[in-house]
Amino acid sequence: MLIYLINKLISMKRIILMLIIGSCCTLTYVFPQKQPKSSEISYLKNQIGIQFNPYIDEQFFDFQIMNTVSTIRYGYRITKNITTGLEFSCSFPINIASVQNFQCFNYFSYKLGLFARYSILSERRFQIFAEASPYFSHYWREWTSSLDHSAYRVNKIGFYAAPGISLYSRNKKISLDLYYKFSSLTFKNGKKSVFSYKVNFNF
DSSP, rough: HHHHHHHHHHHHHHHHHHHHHHHHHHHHHHHHOOOGGGGGGOEEEEEEEEEEEEOOSSHTTSSSSEEEEEEEEEESSSSSEEEEEEEEEEEEEESOOOOOTTEEEEEEEEEEEEEEEEEESTTTSEEEEEEEEEEEEEEEESSSSOOOOOOEEEEEEEEEEEEEEEEETTSSSEEEEEEEEEEESOOOTTEEEEEEEEEEEEO
């Protein structure tokens, strides 16, 4: 009799255990894990931006010398609103007409710095942002129409801030930045503010 009761109890425990396991599976199926909303879907975190444009001045319209500004940057989106990264930009002349000594001097300048950006409306194809960057600036110049061919060099530390807008393609893999920079150092236009743009590839 005692053995019969023990066997019966073991059988009941097995049945109860199977019911508990079955109930858990059923609840997991009925109440699945919460699915992320579309706004929570992972965003494209990496960005490569490029810029190449001539500085339009009187020499540009003479079709002799084209002064250029070019930039490349890498950005990493820490959150959907904050992006940070590294930027390199440079400026140099291109002699279009192959006229020697037309500009009287050759030059090359570059800037290397970090940047940080905060964007709003980050889920949309039209975004507004503010950006800031400390940078190192190097300028080199050599006269070509003078007996003195000694080079001139200067190194400085600068800072710029820029409000702007970003326009994204439908899949957000390509974007265009339009912004206005305010800097502690002068730009190629001889002023401390300038309109700028970049085309970005996001991945």
